[in-house]
Amino acid sequence: MANLFCDFRFLLLIAAVVFIYIQVESENHCTGQMRLLIDQISMQQGQIVAFEDERKRHFEERLQMKTLLQDLERKGLQQLTDKTQVPVAAVVIMACNRADYLDKTIKSVLKYQTPVASKYPVFVSQDGSNPDVKKKALSFDRLAYMQHLDYGEVETERPGELIAYYKIARHYKWALDQLFYIHKFSRVIILEDDMEIAPDFFSYFEAAAMLLDKDKTIMAVSSWNDNGQKQFVHDPYLLYRSDFFPGLGWMLTKSIWDELSPKWPKAYWDDWLRLKENHKGRQFIRPEVCRTYNFGEHGSSMGQFFKQYLEPIKLNDVQIDWMSMDLGYLMEDKYVKHFADAVKKAKPVYGNDAVMKAFNVAGDVRIEYRDQSDFEHIARQFGIFEEWKDGIPRTAYKGVVVFRHQTRRRIFLVGPDSLKRLGI
Known part of the structure; x- marks a missing residue:
């Protein structure tokens, strides 16, 4: 009889453990479901906020268009x-x-x-x-x-x-x-x-x-x-x-x-x-x-x-x-010759002191530059823009930058292949 009672208690203990395991698993499942539900609700709330922002933007745009139309009609x-x-x-x-x-x-x-x-x-x-x-x-x-x-939202492509x-x-x-x-x-x-x-x-x-x-x-x-x-x-x-x-x-x-x-x-x-x-x-x-x-x-x-x-x-x-x-x-078929004639008539000036020599020339002057670095060096001495973009100096036509220098005299800064491109 004592053995039967012990066996019964053992079975109760096993049942209790199983019950507790089931409860824990059930709670874990419920917790997981609850978290999933909360995540879904949060996502839906985010979508609702985004939808509200979109709705507000469309409303503002419609209001803007209405204002514009009213303004155009008024005037x-x-x-x-x-x-x-x-x-x-x-x-x-x-x-x-x-x-x-x-x-x-x-x-x-x-x-x-x-x-x-x-x-x-x-x-x-x-x-x-x-x-x-x-x-x-x-x-x-x-x-x-x-x-x-x-x-x-504005997303910049590079930091800063x-x-x-x-x-x-x-x-x-x-x-x-x-x-x-x-x-x-x-x-x-x-x-x-x-x-x-x-x-x-x-x-x-x-x-x-x-x-x-x-x-x-x-x-x-x-x-x-x-x-x-x-x-x-x-x-x-x-x-x-x-x-x-x-x-x-x-x-x-x-x-x-x-x-x-x-x-x-x-x-x-x-x-x-x-x-x-x-x-x-x-x-x-x-x-x-x-x-x-x-x-x-x-x-x-x-x-x-x-x-x-x-x-x-x-x-x-x-x-x-x-x-x-x-x-x-200014038409393309005429301008190349028109501009080339002006460059051709300009007096060529050479050497490291070309800028100084240009001051002593009465008429238009032509100074050749070798590359971007050389152009920047010469431009800096005159005080004009040094900047290039995609291989082209500011204001340039076929690599030639032209400007006056304190008088009616024109200075032509001529690139290494400019004369060829101009047919000179």
Whole structure:
């Protein structure tokens, strides 16, 4: 009987152990299920938050479009464009958070745009929601307002990069898509919110538009000369072709934008345009004397080069009727010979002291450089831009950089294969 009782207790003990094991396993399973459920709930909550953010973004965009349409209806696009007059180009001023700069730029543009308003409807495109910028833009009746609201995260490709350059690239693509594809303009002139324009700015671009239509080897037309400082320019009537994209007040066509828009870069759009793979051997028209002046010491580039290169820029002050000028020499088939003749007539100067010798020559001077390092050394002595991009110096045409040197005399810095490329 005692043995039977012991066996019974042993069985109870085993049953208890099994029961406890089952309970523990059950609790572990429940805990695992609970954790899985919590994870699923957290994931769903994240999706709900993302959905709410997306919904908010779409709501803001719809509100933005509604505001834009109301603004256009209020002012009437007929005030910006004449139904009997096909616009030469829309003018867009790219803005963000500098209301005082924007005010100065708008006033400069409208000062010269008023007599040709039907040819050049003006838009302000604001990136972001700075209330002072929006208020300033809407205070002018003779322009239309657009607002780019972008809540997407910005992921830089390299550590330490400024997010601003990525936001700027997004804004440019959005604004140009709007003007070319929504408003159906055939050409757009892009200005920034820290620019003043010259008296003949619009006449210059009207004549240049005809060049763009005739010569498909011209990718864009710019109002800027990187070496346009007072000591390096003289002739306000002279225009050049360049393999280097100048930017800073430039015009492009819809056909060029059709090509660029699908592959537009995440950042540094201007340097991207300077890559050979993008301009594909096409060139840019630029003036000797700038038709825009950049007063923006404070901005995304934090005043880089402002004192040395931007502040001394000469803004043209001569009123020129460009439509009466013969610009045929800028067509590709004529320009190579036109430019080569000027280079050929320049007096060659050689040696390590070539820069010093150039001071003693009365007429145009030609100095050859061996490579990029040699070019930078010579450019530094004159004080012009030393920078290259993808093998091309700033302002260069077939490797030749030309500028005045404190007089009417021109200095031609000629690359190692430039004469061959010019047929000299």
